[in-house]
Amino acid sequence: MFVFDDTEKISVTEGDSVSLNSGLPEIKDNDKIEWRFLNTLIAEINKRLDRFTVYEDVLDGRFRDRLKLDNQTGSLTVTHTTTEHEGDYKLQMIKSFSLTVYARLPVPVIISNSSNCSSSSSCSLVCSVVNVSHVTLSWYAGLGVLSSISVCDLSISLSLPLEVEYQDKNTYSCVLNNPISNQTTHLDINTLCHTCADSVHCCGPTEAVIRLVLSALVGVATVIILVYDIRSRRAERDQAHIHTSGA
Template sequence: MRNSFILFLVCGVFGDEVKIIVMEGHSVTLHTHLTDMKGVIWIIWSVEEDDLVKVLLVMSEGIIDKDFDDESFRDRLQIDQTGDLTITNIRHKHSGRYEAEITTYTGTTYKTFRVTVFDSPHVISAGAGDVKSVSVSERVSVTLHTDVQTHRDDLILWRFGDEGLLIAKHDKEDNKSSIRDDGMFRDRLKLDPHTGSLTISDVKTTDTGVYKLKISSNNRQTQYKTFSVSFNNIHCCDAVEALMRLVVTAVMGVAAVAAVIVLGYDIRSRRDEHKRKSPETSDE
């Protein structure tokens, strides 16, 4: 087997290396450009990371003969009937040189791919989703509940504002979190790795706006959630109501004083009239 492998290397055709750049959490497909598997004995997919070559899977005559299921690629690899390899929910650690060794009855060809995975950018347009309105009061804490249970391979991203500013991130697979710690949200954000929920403490007026959540998984549909956070108008209504009560009280007070004055004037008028009539009665 060793000799035949060397023979294949000598007779093999090496194509140009295809460079692919992909963002973490996305999927990437490495194409063999085969139209069918006729005449193909096997396809061996491997990856070179840090000068170490690891076989990912072997496809023999259209059947996955061996899936090595490397821990870092667990549940991430998909291969179609033409040998194209798809890596789902990719991470930075999956950057490297990938190779497809395609062996047919006439020889062996190699297709190589240089995959570079970059971290989620600080600013990007976030995905859409149903918008949930959340009303908050100043100086309190509020939690944006995802209502989901995350899985061990999930990548959780929270973004803020229409421009999609990255404010919180958690990679469940590596159990690593990063929270934006600038002047705006300093020491006020907390991400729950079990649910992906985000808590904002000591809420300020500048915290109002749109928050967007993205949860990427290996073999599950990517989830998007959007929250619109705004200040409630309880305090405003309380102030208006208090002012209205004050005005009503003042009006009622003025009316009461006016009633007393009118009543006093009426009593005095009756008394004066009674005095005028009293002498006339005595003369008779």
């Protein structure tokens, strides 16, 4: 009597062969299979190392020239059985795992390379990240990739430029991704790109205040000049009137 994995009972006549089915359609690349008899290792498959081994000399050599191992499924066949081969056969399947831990992704930063006020028809932008590895940095227009750059092992900084027309109505975004996650920053053209056609868009808050102050000073000076001119003319008329009355 053979006891397979404590669940399946198999009977065979002495001298016959018996196959112990692993139940696997195929051994995977990283699988490791062990067959044990009375807790002694008698056969082993390590697919990752491409190693297929039967241990015929264990237990005083009772399995010598009697073990056949299926390299595809891991099933084990015992030939020319005797009462010495009666007992518990256990199949142990050991999976190996390769773990990769990815760093948490930073959020990409988009900055403008153009001046605060540009007279050109396009805006120069740069998307950048720092201290990253095993990532890809990409510019998207809608769902389409415009450009990308990747880094593998080193922890470095990445930058990716983009030229955008001021009147462009597309939706742009900068995406940083690795095999398991991503971070996205959407481009706001109105915030980062300005033309000189409109002074409101051209000037920053400080410059706008200076312009307002200068405008106010010019206005006040103009008023003062007008008042002075009016008074001067009035004084001249009064003086002329006095001379006329005296004569």
